Amino acid sequence: KAIVVLISGNGSNLQTIIDGCANGSIPGYITGVIANKANAYGLKRAVAANIPTTVISHKDYQDRQQYDAVLKEAILQYGAELIVLAGFMRILTPEFVQFFSGKLLNIHPSLLPKYQGLDTHQRAIDAGDAEHGCSVHFVTEQLDGGPVVLQAKVPIFPGDDASMVAARVHEQEHLIYPLVVRWFCQNRLQQRANEAWLDGLLL
Numbered sequence: 701k702a703i704v705v706l707i708s709g710n711g712s713n714l715q716t717i718i719d720g721c722a723n724g725s726i727p728g729y730i731t732g733v734i735a736n737k738a739n740a741y742g743l744k745r746a747v748a749a750n751i752p753t754t755v756i757s758h759k760d761y762q763d764r765q766q767y768d769a770v771l772k773e774a775i776l777q778y779g780a781e782l783i784v785l786a787g788f789m790r791i792l793t794p795e796f797v798q799f800f801s802g803k804l805l806n807i808h809p810s811l812l813p814k815y816q817g818l819d820t821h822q823r824a825i826d827a828g829d830a831e832h833g834c835s836v837h838f839v840t841e842q843l844d845g846g847p848v849v850l851q852a853k854v855p856i857f858p859g860d861d862a863s864m865v866a867a868r869v870h871e872q873e874h875l876i877y878p879l880v881v882r883w884f885c886q887n888r889l890q891q892r893a894n895e896a897w898l899d900g901l902l903l
């Protein structure tokens with residue numbers, strides 16, 4: 701399948717999908733990487749892998765509707781059959797999400813439905829949680845609220861700071877995101893309304 705990856709920063713999750721496509725574990729190919737920031741390091745990863753890139757800066761547009769309209773066109777030009785949000789730090793409009801419904805995946809650094817939004821690692825520490833993790837989910841109009849496909853848990857140890865927990869979570873992100881993308885590209889994964897299904901089984 702043709703995959704388009706959206707990023708805002710480092711792109712370490714993008715890298716795992718680049719690698720998965722290259723080594724054949726993901727039966728797909730990245731047709732383009734789109735960033736909302738020109739200095740996103742992930743753009744360099746794409747260039748190194750000979751993947752076309754586009755920068756669409758949110759600063760060039762007056763509102764979300766305009767931004768998302770331009771983003772939508774870029775994604776269509778890349779012929780996307782799957783859109784992977786990998787650290788793309790933008791809220792998408794309901795129109796955009798509906799248009800690509802069933803084809804939008806995101807990774808969020810918490811055990812959803814816990815800790816939607818930002819600062820998830822610090823919030824988990826502050827709450828005294830012994831467990832934390834990450835979730836891959838389909839994107840719906842509800843921010844960080846779409847159906848979860850796969851989660852990975854990590855421990856939080858006494859004395860951990862947010863960066864230590866973040867590193868532990870990141871390691872798991874790099875395992876579960878390419879796996880979910882693999883399932884999608886194998887036509888095994890579907891979104892039906894607010895549910896995620898794998899091999900005909902409700903997740």
Ligand code: GRF
Pocket residue numbers: 707709710711712713714742786787788807808809834870873
């Ligand atoms: C990840 O922690 C992801 O969960 C969050 O943004 C971060 C992206 O990291 N949404 P990277 O750019 O893939 O390295």
